[in-house]
Amino acid sequence: MSDQAVAEYTVARGKAKSFYPRYERKSELQHQTHFCPGCGHGNIHKMLAAAIDELGVQDRTIMIGPVGCGVFTYYYFDVGNVQAAHGRAPAVATAMRRSRPESIVISYQGDGDLSAIGSAEILHAANRGENITVIFVNNAVYSMTGGQAAPTTLLGQKSTTTPNGRSPAAGEGYPLHVSELLATLEAPVYIERVGLGDNKQIAQAARAIKRAVENQVRGLGFSLIEVLSPCPTIWKQTPVEAQHWVRDVMEKTFPLGVFCDRTKERGPQALERLAARAAQPEPALADLPRILGVAEEDLPEGHAHAIAPEQTVDMQVRIAGFGGQGVLLLGEVLAEAGLDAGLEVSWLPSYGPEMRSGTSNCHVRISREAVDSPLVSAPNVLVAMNEPSLRKFDKSVRAGGWVIYNGSEFPSDCRREGVHVLALSFTEMADAMGDKRAANMVMLGAALEIAGVLPQASVAAALRRLVKNPRWVELDERAIARGRELFKESLAAV
């Protein structure tokens, strides 16, 4: 049709402003789309562009393109464009909408993209109630790759990978009803299936698509419009036959209708969310160190002066016991006290799955010099809170070192020349003080007394930083003092 011929008609509805006037990102034929004659994408693109125009959100709109025939949304839509990996558009949309709360994010996906490879992403974006709009184009096949079966392929429908027609008996399953499935969730606001089977259906599709975008503009939450869309090329039909097939065949498997509509009840919530966001502005940059707990002025002064500069410090401590005996805390208090005293420290835990009856151990190094390896393979103090832990590590203790063992009977086969032993039932001692769970702190007291390095002020400061409950701080302080006494008593006894 020549330009002159066009001029003889009154343009009732021109090309949407949200389309590029000319598709310059295409390498050729920049005046037309890449879609086949009779393809539904062209119609759906038009409806979407019209909705963006009518809602006045072109500048704010971000279109997420899928993999498949819809991949080139950025050829046509004059909006912000991001092309996503196959099926992942809802994940990409989630992040964009959350980081740019003023934007309008539209995830445009086909049925291979959304209902197969991206089934997890769409389910969870819907379930989180992301404030995004999803346009789900369902033509019951993988079109761009040449007509393979999709989760949405109809029963009996032939495709290149269901050459005999899709059959549950052949293990090919049933058509996946995405809209019905997502409508079982509590979070989505609006889910509707529409078709392009005739003009009446098309008019309803346009209304639904606009509504889904409008819901997002109003901040209501997740909306999805499933569009049954013809693919004459792959279906091997004429455009007219394909359109009728949507209405006469596809619709029987995928009935049209609204599956979920919570727009009314979500309105007030959306307003509340907006108000809450406005009331909570982003904190000033200068406040971030304080918020993160790393502001220097908030850190304790410590007791670095308490240790004589000439005193050598080389504590290599291994602490081991059952999970729940406070092994890691014992080590933390030690390391924290070392830092408080102005020394170089490291604390390294063994770690594993959170499960019952596990054992636990940690390495602590406290030194004047920078700690090279935080692994303590030859400790000068071993704190063994039970017999298995003793047997695991006792042979690693270096000559001249100490084993502090939680048990009055020290196994005779673990005794070694040149290694000192303090074996007492620390659990009983702690129990007598009020709580057997303080056994770790009694043992810590003994270890501190043996090492004779860390000032008590640093130990007390460490304890107060790590133990929040004042009742426990008080008990732990007594337990540490008791441990120190027990060691001194044991020396006196020798």
Added chain:
Amino acid sequence: MKKQLMKGNEAIVKSAILAGCRAFYGYPITPASEIAEAAAEFMPKTGGVYVQAESEVAACNMLYGAASAGVRAMSASSGPGISLMQEGISYMAGAELPCVIADITRSGPGLGNLGAEQSDYHQVVKCGGHGNYRTIVLAPHSVQEMADLTALAFDLADRYRNPVMVMADGFIGQMMEPVEFPQTATRPHLPSWAVAGTAASRGNLITSLYLDFDELEKHSRALEAKYKLAEQREARAEEWLAGDAEIVLVGYGIVGRILKSVTAQARAEGLKVGVLRPITLYPFPVVQFERLAFNAKLFVVVEMSNGQMIEDVKLALNGSRPVEFLNRMGGNVPSHEEVLRFVHELARREGLAQQISDRQSSGKQTQNEERMAHV
């Protein structure tokens, strides 16, 4: 400056936020979970976004979205999760999107176990995704470096518009050491290429799709030029008593720490041993290897893997010096004692150390084998 005791995993998050990171997409996995937990606590308090994704596949594609929107964003995981993130990393490299991903490594293959290994080297440094791309990889060996290198990672990611990985073994993630942070925070400006849902950014496009062969080749050559520039400018390594070393021990992460303690003892025994610790695994610090090769008789690579970095060491030395190898796997760590014994053997073989007696090198073999308990 005053320091505080902190886990490596926590230091990553605090440093990231100070560096302007305002989005974190996570999925729990031992031994990286503390990163997600700290992000869940601090992102909302600092005006950022935290989402626990349904999988690492989704988490990485959320990163793609946040990066597309021009936000400094990060995620963290461990081996099995990093495997799942390879798709998103390839797409981000292709679309030239900056992001930071921390890999707190554990043991594999498959479910392996939770102990620390360095067996993610191939998939992280050589890039486990499809296509012609590289990621810059930083390898901290202390909690302080977890903080410092995370901040650097965001700068490098922006400078090269490319994903940057911070790869640390489970020990570095789990251990606590004194650490200090900058007392000022950064707010990065919105990049001009970002798709931010604004009038100014309306014409922008983020894609890794180049249908035309010549255009994709041009794009790949542009990426290649970018990586070459990074190779010239960004390679980093720590040399520790290495200048006159006849035996150069090579290791990164926790192994670098062990090698330092071995070196201290070997030096005390009169052996000229030193450490070369790569800090960037890509770009690999080739120049430092070439320089140390002047004095060194041999290089010793120590890894907690089946020998993945050793390939890069051999390429860097290009046959100029012999390369020996010591490794442990399965969550086991090469102990100070076993590395020292290995050094003694090599020194004797090379005639560098008549003074090393048999007593020093052969005692306590089985007793001191370090075996971390991973329950």
